[in-house]
Amino acid sequence: MRVALRLPATARAGRAIAGVLVLLGLVAFLPAHAARADNPIIQTIYTADPAPLVHNGRVYLYTGHDEDGSTWFTMKEWRVWSSTDMVNWTDHGSPLSLTTFSWAKSDAWAGQAIRRNGKFYWYVPTTNRATGRMAIGVAVSDSPTGPFKDALGRPLVENGEIDPTVFIDDDGQAYLYWGNPNLWYVKLNADMISYSGSATQIPLTTAGFGTRTGDANRPTLFEEGPWVYKRNGLYYIVFAAKCCSEFIAYSTATSPTGPWTYRGTIMPTQGSSFTNHVGIVDYQGGSYFFYHNGALTGGGGFTRSVAVEKFTYGSGGTIPTINMTTSGAPQVGTLNPYVRQEAETIAWASGVETETSSEGGMNVGWIENGDYVKVKGVAFGAGARTFTARVAAASSGGRLELRLDGVNGAAAGTCTVPGTGGWQTWTTVSCSVTGATGTRDLYLKFTGGSGYLFNVDWWQFS
Ligand SMILES: [Ca+2]
Ligand SMILES: [Ca+2]
Incomplete structure (x- = not known):
């Protein structure tokens, strides 16, 4: 069931960005870290x-x-x-x-x-x-x-x-x-x-x-x-x-x-x-x-x-003419990284799906090497020092990289996620953070070996 459900999502979401860009004819013109x-x-x-x-x-x-x-x-x-x-x-x-x-x-x-x-x-x-x-x-x-x-x-x-x-x-x-x-x-x-x-x-x-x-x-x-x-x-x-x-x-x-x-x-x-x-x-x-x-x-x-x-x-x-866009509505305010944020709070995701978490709410899963979650407009202010996340892995785990302003943007920290013995066997990992100041787009980039790496329930900076 788990594998059967995960395959379509990988195929779909992993190609989503490329598909959109091809449609727009923009592939050759976008810098690597473009919003x-x-x-x-x-x-x-x-x-x-x-x-x-x-x-x-x-x-x-x-x-x-x-x-x-x-x-x-x-x-x-x-x-x-x-x-x-x-x-x-x-x-x-x-x-x-x-x-x-x-x-x-x-x-x-x-x-x-x-x-x-x-x-x-x-x-x-x-x-x-x-x-x-x-x-x-x-x-x-x-x-x-x-x-x-x-x-x-x-x-x-x-x-x-x-x-x-x-x-x-x-x-x-x-x-x-x-x-x-x-x-x-x-x-x-x-x-x-x-x-x-x-x-x-x-x-x-x-x-x-x-x-x-x-x-x-x-x-x-x-x-x-x-x-x-x-x-x-x-x-x-x-x-x-x-x-x-x-x-x-x-x-x-x-x-x-x-x-x-x-x-x-x-x-x-x-x-x-x-x-x-x-x-x-x-x-x-x-x-x-x-x-x-x-x-x-x-x-x-x-x-x-x-x-x-x-x-x-x-x-x-009167209601004006409204056209479909790929940019959508502007952000109202910012997101506070110093309170618990659910991993399933997402501006854009590539390669992942969600499922019911044994600890309540949902968690992000179906994570493979190179998948990511974008969180937009994160107000770090003077700077975050530590990142904490609730994670689980039936496999041997992987790495949760913190990137700023792009999936390959500045690296602000990397947490190592260990195997926990089950996809719903949760533990908390922390790692140090550098360079996370001001209001930035945060990318949770998942890296590691082959297969599914780990699940994420929530995260918080301090
Ligand atoms: Ca995936
Ligand atoms: Ca959650």
Whole structure:
């Protein structure tokens, strides 16, 4: 199992940078230590259908997971990530999967989580085994990172349509919207796991959702993946438009139930995935647009990756044109190396994957010679003297090199990792550090012999 899982990641992530650079035609022009792009934001697995949620000063990001090598939307679980700076993302694993819902058969597709009553409610579409139709379930947790459990033991709503988005208006009324090919909503009760009245169809008019030509069955641009929110008194439905390939467009209204007015394209068709899916939040004074594309090596319509761009609303709340980039959003602040940082907090990774750690949370594994993890904007200040890491190795171990500003940048220290007798048999190693001053990009570069070298759970400078 361990070897079987590790091989695709090595092949995929190890070639990711080279693939991106070749696409850009930049290989010959880049100096060895050039700062590289950090978008898409997750490289350890393929991710799709981003749904961000801001809570207690962090951005939590709920996604799906495209299995390696997929030739369909083969999705078995949902994943959670979080960040305080939009560039270093912590992997919280999979606290919700098809097995969470006893009634679910397949298809862990696009959902969204929201907080209310001190709990977190995650609405997801999946196939109801009993009916064979797509239905929407709701999972609940006391924590944004789970674990989540099925709140009902049955679907919340079921009409064969997908892509739930949830929103709580200023008056406390919550709404669940969803749909493909139609667009529906229900008014959720305050418990967030039941609703009043019946599912109501939003009229898909060309005034509300734009004009599609060439498909008599679908006269408007609305395709799927609605994302509903309210900002400065204006209600937004941002959605995947036309098919295929999709682009992202939006409509606005002065009431949560419309009537809606089509406002145009946000993100044109781009990025070698024929679907796209949007999630938008404001965080620390900025506005952020999450989406997915096929930009990682091996990526495509069924092997997608979540990315993010920062944007600024125009006058009257308009959303500008947003293009996909390989640089992504700028970092918000810096990362503090003098508190425990999880090894699975990553700006960019090459060759590694993550797994559940026996000491809680996740750890980085599948580490081979030359693999690395980049951590962006690390505020060393006057200088670090010591580096400590929690490590485990069923093999004879290897070396954890600290490099600054590039994977082959200045060497700030090297810790020797011994064999510990197991991949989850943890020990702490320390080594001295020189030259780590100011704010720098930190590369944890893994070197050693052949095969898998060791795992890393967390690290800290002093
Ligand atoms: Ca590897
Ligand atoms: Ca960890």
